[in-house]
Amino acid sequence: MRYLEITVPKGKRPAVLEILEDEGIDYVVSDETSGRGYAAVVRFPVPTQAVEPLLDRLKRVGIGDEASVVVIDAETVISEQFATLRDQYAHGSQVGARTSRQVLxxxxxxxxxxxxxxxxxxxxxxxxxxxxxxxxxxxxxxxxxxxxxxxxxxxxxxxxxxxxxxxxxxxxxxxxxxxxxxxxxxxxxxxxxxxxxxxxxxxxxxxxxxxxxxxxxxxxxxxxxxxxxxxxxxxxxxxxxxxxxxxxxxxxxxxxxxxxxxxxxxxxxxxxxxxxxxxxxxxxxxxxxxxxxxxxxxxxxPQGLFEVSPTRTPTYTYAAIFGIGLLVLTAPLASVTLLDFHTTELESAAEDEAETVLAEPEYADRELDDVEVELDGEYPIQSVERIVVTVTGQDPGTDPGLAGRLHEAISPHSDDPLVVEVQYVVSERRGHEADGDGSVRAASDPTSYRAARDSIPSVLVPPIGDV
The missing domain is CATH 1.20.1080 (Glycerol uptake facilitator protein)
Structure with missing residues (x-):
């Protein structure tokens, strides 16, 4: 609910009171004696939804920006006439009622x-x-x-x-x-x-x-x-x-x-x-x-399909500027999104292919640890630089044919040339430790180093030892 106080210019009093009577608004009017060109001051409560249409009607009879309009939040109005007016403007709950343009x-x-x-x-x-x-x-x-x-x-x-x-x-x-x-x-x-x-x-x-x-x-x-x-x-x-x-x-x-x-x-x-x-x-x-x-x-x-409004053209113009600018600039964002999708799909496919390859008998002593698709870092639009496959095993050496085998399996999942790199994680058995029940279990210490790697294009680098 809102409580309005409006100063009425000289000569506008009959028109203002006629609008208030027509709307069924219970108002109080008093003469204005400050000598500032106003004839009266009108005070009345209205539902929040009624503020904007009422001020629009008053503006059409001459209550414009030169008049003083005060809009105050009202906690409670006890009046049978106001209850009728509230029902007239009710469009659902009063909670979250639309704010008038003037208050906005x-x-x-x-x-x-x-x-x-x-x-x-x-x-x-x-x-x-x-x-x-x-x-x-x-x-x-x-x-x-x-x-x-x-x-x-x-x-x-x-x-x-x-x-x-x-x-x-x-x-x-x-x-x-x-x-x-x-x-x-x-x-x-x-x-x-x-x-x-x-x-x-x-x-x-x-x-x-x-x-x-x-x-x-x-x-x-x-x-x-x-x-x-x-x-x-x-x-x-x-x-x-x-x-x-x-x-x-x-x-x-x-x-x-x-x-x-x-x-x-x-x-x-x-x-x-x-x-x-x-x-x-x-x-x-x-x-x-x-x-x-x-x-x-x-x-x-602006109200009315054919109404000439000073805000219609600016509204359309700014909406067009925002929309066109957004469409143009979202092109690189779309490219990044497609790359994200491609990277996710490629990583999933590479992981499946790596598990299949490592399941072959000649790689029985190797297990898949991780698959990562690395980008080239050329922002803002990047591309896939290589796929790094990390495998574990107790042998610190490399498998010369593994990178080529993985490259052959993963390449069909990408339209661009791929570099597949294999990195080895060495599990070093320290010995045996006794459990509380007297049984013996093996303790392992996974140790990783980047020097032992195999990649396509095929460049083999001998391991330099455990880190």
């Missing part, structure tokens, strides 16, 4: 903090996110998402589009662009300092960290977070639900990928930086497109 615009504006606070919070978020990615710590990365104030700008831009508020739209888009830039630049600075200090987790290849790797080679599933964030953000704004969790979801789509751009640039891995950058842009477009589409579906759009 105010809420979106309130969610956008002053720029100084916005910039400082994003700097802090960038530092935390960069630290979390470098340390490969999901908990720290989540902390960065919690403090990032990105919900307001993402929603303000699209609310500004559908309500014709150019100031709100410009603020929303500029905040988004500046926010991403702040995170990228701060991440470059922090990552460069970390590299100069010798803090290189996982060695030179920084992207092997799980938290970072999934951002520099994004796939189509990455879109789910951004699209869901945009939809949830608008629903929280229009239906009065909590915005806190939704803000974290939007930050999850933007903060870690932006920090990943900065880290990979600092490490000179520009291919990986392009991959993370594409993810950032795709997520920005996805959030805005999903928010705009949700606003449209929720009814925040």
């Amino acid at each position: 615009r105010t809420k979106a504006d309130e969610l956008t903090p002053p720029f100084a606070i916005y910039a400082v919070m994003l700097l802090i978020s960038a530092v935390v996110a960069t630290s979390g990615l470098l340390a490969d710590s999901p908990a720290v990365v989540i902390g960065a998402m919690v403090i990032a104030p990105l919900l307001g700008p993402a929603l303000a831009a699209n609310v500004g589009i559908v309500t014709g508020d150019d100031r709100l739209k410009a603020t929303g888009f500029s905040y988004q662009a500046v926010g991403v830039t702040i995170v990228v630049l701060a991440s470059i600075g922090l990552a460069a300092l970390a590299r100069l200090a010798g803090l290189e987790p996982a060695g030179v290849d920084i992207v092997v960290a799980t938290e970072l790797q999934e951002r520099v080679a994004p796939n189509l599933f990455s879109l789910a977070v951004a699209l869901g964030a945009g939809i949830a953000g608008i629903l929280s704004l229009t239906r009065g639900f909590s915005e806190a969790i939704v803000g974290v979801m939007i930050a999850a789509a933007l903060i870690p990928p932006s920090a990943a751009v900065g880290i990979t640039v600092a490490w000179g891995m520009y291919g990986a930086a392009i991959g993370a950058g594409v993810l950032v842009i795709v997520n920005v477009l996805s959030i805005n497109l999903a928010a705009l589409a949700t606003l449209w579906i929720a009814g925040y759009r």
Whole structure:
């Protein structure tokens, strides 16, 4: 429920009261004596669903932006006439009732903090996110998402589009662009300092960290977070639900990928930086497109098929820009997704073929330990570099024909040339230990080394001994 207080300009009092009477609204009117050009002040309670259509009717009779309209949440209204009015506007439960365009615009504006606070919070978020990615710590990365104030700008831009508020739209888009830039630049600075200090987790290849790797080679599933964030953000704004969790979801789509751009640039891995950058842009477009589409579906759009509305053309234009940009940029994501599918299928097929080969009598002393498909690391679009088959056995030597046999069995499962490498894990029997019941059991110590390997193209390297 809402309680409205409207100042009525001189000459508009009869028209306003006629609308309120026609709607069956129980109102209180008092004369305005401030001398500011107003004739009266009207106060009345209405159901939440009635606010927008009522203000639209009042606007058509001259109660526009120059008038003062105050909308207040009302806890309880005890009135038989109000109960009749509530039944008239009821479309299901009052919980999650649709917010009026006027209130929506105010809420979106309130969610956008002053720029100084916005910039400082994003700097802090960038530092935390960069630290979390470098340390490969999901908990720290989540902390960065919690403090990032990105919900307001993402929603303000699209609310500004559908309500014709150019100031709100410009603020929303500029905040988004500046926010991403702040995170990228701060991440470059922090990552460069970390590299100069010798803090290189996982060695030179920084992207092997799980938290970072999934951002520099994004796939189509990455879109789910951004699209869901945009939809949830608008629903929280229009239906009065909590915005806190939704803000974290939007930050999850933007903060870690932006920090990943900065880290990979600092490490000179520009291919990986392009991959993370594409993810950032795709997520920005996805959030805005999903928010705009949700606003449209929720009814925040120009009314009437042939109505000439100042918001119709901008709404269509921005929707087309978001949609076309998203379609173009999802092409590399689709390629990465196909590669993921191919890698999974190839790994499964290679494992089956390896088990079949090792079941042959001449390899009776060998057992399959692991099969891994390794990519070439050429981000953002990678390709299969080799298949590494790890086998166990007590013989530290290599089997010269095993790599060729595996290559012959696995190659038909890929259209591209494959390199198959065999690595050996040596199990060294230490002796016998007595169990508590007096029986004797064998104790083994698996020992792995990468020097003993066999691969196709066929290059045999003698083992250098146990590690």
